[in-house]
Amino acid sequence: MRRSIWWMTTALAVVVVGGSAYAWGRQQQLNGQAMAAMVNAQYDGALHNALADMESLRGALASAMLVADPESFDRHLSDVEKFAYAGENDLSRLPSNVSADHNINEFLHTVNSQAEHWIIANQSPSAASVQQSLASYYTRAGNVINGLERIVNAPRSTTSYWMDGRQLAPAARDGLARLEQSLGTMAADGTGQQPKTGTKSKPAAPIALQSTEAVKRVASVAGVTNTTKWKAQLHTAGENAPYYLVVGDTTRGSVRAEVSAATGRLISYHLSRPIGTKKYDFAQAATDAQAWLARQGYHQVIRADAGNSDGIARFAYQPLVGGLPVLDSSFNVVVALDNGQVVGFYEQGKLPPTSLPKATKVIPANALRAKVGPKFHIQSERKVIVENPSGDWVQAMAYEGVLGDEPYRVIIDLQTGHELRVDRLS
Amino acid sequence: MRSGFRSLQLGKWIVFTILTCALTMTSLPSQVKAFTARNLIYGSEGYDVNELQGRLHLLGYYWGKNDGIFGWKTYWAVRTFQYNFGLPVTGDVDMATKQALVKATPNWNYHMDSNGGTNTVANQEGTNGGTNGLSPATVVAGDGFSHGSSGLSASDLNLMAHVVYGEARGEPFEGQVAIAAVILNRLHDPKFPKTIPAIVYAPGAFDCVNDGQINLQPNAEARRAVADAVAGWDPTHGALFYFNPAKTSNAWMWARPEIMTIGHHIFTD
Numbered sequence: 001m002r003r004s005i006w007w008m009t010t011a012l013a014v015v016v017v018g019g020s021a022y023a024w025g026r027q028q029q030l031n032g033q034a035m036a037a038m039v040n041a042q043y044d045g046a047l048h049n050a051l052a053d054m055e056s057l058r059g060a061l062a063s064a065m066l067v068a069d070p071e072s073f074d075r076h077l078s079d080v081e082k083f084a085y086a087g088e089n090d091l092s093r094l095p096s097n098v099s100a101d102h103n104i105n106e107f108l109h110t111v112n113s114q115a116e117h118w119i120i121a122n123q124s125p126s127a128a129s130v131q132q133s134l135a136s137y138y139t140r141a142g143n144v145i146n147g148l149e150r151i152v153n154a155p156r157s158t159t160s161y162w163m164d165g166r167q168l169a170p171a172a173r174d175g176l177a178r179l180e181q182s183l184g185t186m187a188a189d190g191t192g193q194q195p196k197t198g199t200k201s202k203p204a205a206p207i208a209l210q211s212t213e214a215v216k217r218v219a220s221v222a223g224v225t226n227t228t229k230w231k232a233q234l235h236t237a238g239e240n241a242p243y244y245l246v247v248g249d250t251t252r253g254s255v256r257a258e259v260s261a262a263t264g265r266l267i268s269y270h271l272s273r274p275i276g277t278k279k280y281d282f283a284q285a286a287t288d289a290q291a292w293l294a295r296q297g298y299h300q301v302i303r304a305d306a307g308n309s310d311g312i313a314r315f316a317y318q319p320l321v322g323g324l325p326v327l328d329s330s331f332n333v334v335v336a337l338d339n340g341q342v343v344g345f346y347e348q349g350k351l352p353p354t355s356l357p358k359a360t361k362v363i364p365a366n367a368l369r370a371k372v373g374p375k376f377h378i379q380s381e382r383k384v385i386v387e388n389p390s391g392d393w394v395q396a397m398a399y400e401g402v403l404g405d406e407p408y409r410v411i412i413d414l415q416t417g418h419e420l421r422v423d424r425l426s
Numbered sequence: 427m428r429s430g431f432r433s434l435q436l437g438k439w440i441v442f443t444i445l446t447c448a449l450t451m452t453s454l455p456s457q458v459k460a461f462t463a464r465n466l467i468y469g470s471e472g473y474d475v476n477e478l479q480g481r482l483h484l485l486g487y488y489w490g491k492n493d494g495i496f497g498w499k500t501y502w503a504v505r506t507f508q509y510n511f512g513l514p515v516t517g518d519v520d521m522a523t524k525q526a527l528v529k530a531t532p533n534w535n536y537h538m539d540s541n542g543g544t545n546t547v548a549n550q551e552g553t554n555g556g557t558n559g560l561s562p563a564t565v566v567a568g569d570g571f572s573h574g575s576s577g578l579s580a581s582d583l584n585l586m587a588h589v590v591y592g593e594a595r596g597e598p599f600e601g602q603v604a605i606a607a608v609i610l611n612r613l614h615d616p617k618f619p620k621t622i623p624a625i626v627y628a629p630g631a632f633d634c635v636n637d638g639q640i641n642l643q644p645n646a647e648a649r650r651a652v653a654d655a656v657a658g659w660d661p662t663h664g665a666l667f668y669f670n671p672a673k674t675s676n677a678w679m680w681a682r683p684e685i686m687t688i689g690h691h692i693f694t695d
Contacts, residue, residue, distance in 0.1 A: 043629075088619060089624070092624045093628075093629065094629065101617075103617075105619070106616045106617045235663070237663070237683065237685045237695070238662065238663025238664050238665065238686065238695070241663065243663075268658075268660075268661075270600070282464075282469065282470050283464060283466060283467045283470065284464075286467055286469075303467075303468075305469075306469030307469045308469060308471070309653070310649075310650060314653065314657055315469075330658070334654070344654065344657070344659070346658035346659040346660075348657065348658030379498075379502040379505075380505070400498075401502075402498075402499070405490075407497075407498040407499070
């Protein structure tokens with residue numbers, strides 16, 4: 001009797017434990033399926049939205065080609081901008097690690113920028129170059145639509161198209177990769193007019209500096225004389241190449257700096273050391289930073305930004321060319337506020353122009369100021385040098401002030417009167 | 427008897443002295459807090475800036491919050507004050523500006539600003555004339571303070587710090603800066619989305635998003651790495667991708683032209 005009870009209890013326990021385990025496992029499986037279904041639905045939604053926006057984009061491109069009236073042309077270009085931007089957003093929600101070509105995104109970005117550029121420049125719709133570019137974009141948009149349709153119409157199982165466990169399913173991965181490859185790059189398209197972005201890499205300059213000279217350059221910056229254990233390694237890939245990466249130790253910390261092998265210019269400098277308690281005056285640090293820049297050969301600069309956190313002050317200086325600050329170029333100096341030592345230097349943006357960009361037929365000051373909205377309360381105005389959408393340096397007027405309670409800057413081209421950009425100031 | 431009389435006299439003197447001191451102290455005006463010796467510039471913070479904002483507010487030049495942070499509104503208020511008081515218009519508060527300011531606001535005291543002020547910009551129009559009647563103080567010819575703008579919000583920087591910490595904690599500092607630099611390089615590249623969140627959350631773009639490590643709280647080093655990258659430090663020299671060779675079998679990634687290796691990551695074009 002007792003043995004029977006023992007067996008029954010054991011069997012019951014096994015059933016209860018086994019049943020619980022099964023129920024738990026089943027619940028986990030259902031959760032996993034629900035998650036996978038949700039992910040699939042989101043990817044499908046993004047794909048369908050991308051297709052719809054691409055079709056709208058193609059329609060807007062066709063409309064822009066079909067009209068000769070400038071006002072209608074501008075309206076259709078606005079639609080082109082809108083749908084290109086929407087398409088970019090849709091595609092950013094699709095898996096991005098299947099192919100790093102990102103040709104579709106580049107295509108949409110180019111179309112968007114070009115349409116914006118045409119609107120600003122009041123480009124005539126009948127210009128041959130415009131028509132040629134529009135035709136090229138129209139064809140490419142059609143290619144993208146065909147590729148997206150193939151993925152949308154691909155046969156699917158009831159459960160999943162996109163995900164295979166935790167990985168992207170082969171069908172989806174191959175479909176997206178084929179789509180990217182079929183479009184080709186914008187650079188390969190000789191007919192497309194792509195605005196200059198200013199970030200394209202240039203052919204590497206010849207090496208004019210020896211490694212020992214690079215070490216000396218950094219040693220003088222760091223104020224070090226003994227550099228016997230310092231190393232300089234030549235790098236020939238990437239932006240600013242060729243350059244020397246110089247590393248070494250000092251009594252204050254370890255130095256990591258980069259020097260252009262073509263010009264000897266200091267590209268970056270970083271002194272790694274623990275930062276102590278903040279006790280150095282912030283304004284004095286700004287003065288020291290500017291004096292440090294002058295010692296590096298940057299005499300014509302203006303302080304452009306300043307801030308401090310965690311015992312470190314950061315100052316941005318813009319170069320002055322012909323007395324005007326270059327907004328899209330700066331030298332950043334980092335100062336440790338425990339003792340006022342410079343612990344960092346970085347270039348930012350494009351190198352400044354070597355001379356003042358020409359500004360003939362300048363629009364009168366009152367006419368320029370009239371281009372600023374009535375709600376904008378101007379606090380300062382000054383001439384500056386900025387990069388226009390075509391990647392060229394131009395003279396402009398920068399109006400700084402407040403809209404309501406927020407500080408903003410409006411930059412207007414001195415010659416064309418076009419608004420180049422609006423910055424929200426932090 | 428004589429000693430008792432002397433004690434009484436002494437007590438009277440003590441009481442008299444105490445009463446006199448008390449009366450004198452109550453009749454004195456409240457003490458004026460004065461600036462310290464340090465100069466103030468855009469980006470300065472602290473009690474001195476509170477005092478600066480308070481005095482400028484009293485004069486009608488400053489209309490923002492009394493938050494102790496020398497920002498844009500403080501900068502513009504200082505410039506207008508300097509112009510109106512015949513000082514060099516720099517926007518920096520040096521000893522001459524402080525002396526002029528103290529002299530112009532003899533009745534200011536610290537308690538006046540305890541509520542802070544958020545007056546509207548309309549109050550400021552009396553001093554600069556708004557857009558229609560610009561004061562010459564607003565017209566800057568080359569000199570003056572020209573602030574930069576990274577175009578990134580605080581939430582963008584915070585998100586980048588999360589990615590840096592999730593992807594590269596334990597890496598050398600330049601390796602952490604490099605992750606932030608890759609994000610910024612993507613932001614400026616037409617092949618990638620146009621915002622930091624879209625870049626970070628693009629499906630499959632960053633492993634730390636997939637495995638949830640992006641939700642870890644970043645440390646000070648990760649935040650400093652982001653700040654350095656935003657300031658222009660790009661140890662990768664324009665890299666758009668990176669991978670850990672010990673964990674990646676993606677053939678496409680391996681085929682990318684390598685720019686450099688930092689820590690455990692290979693950075694590619």
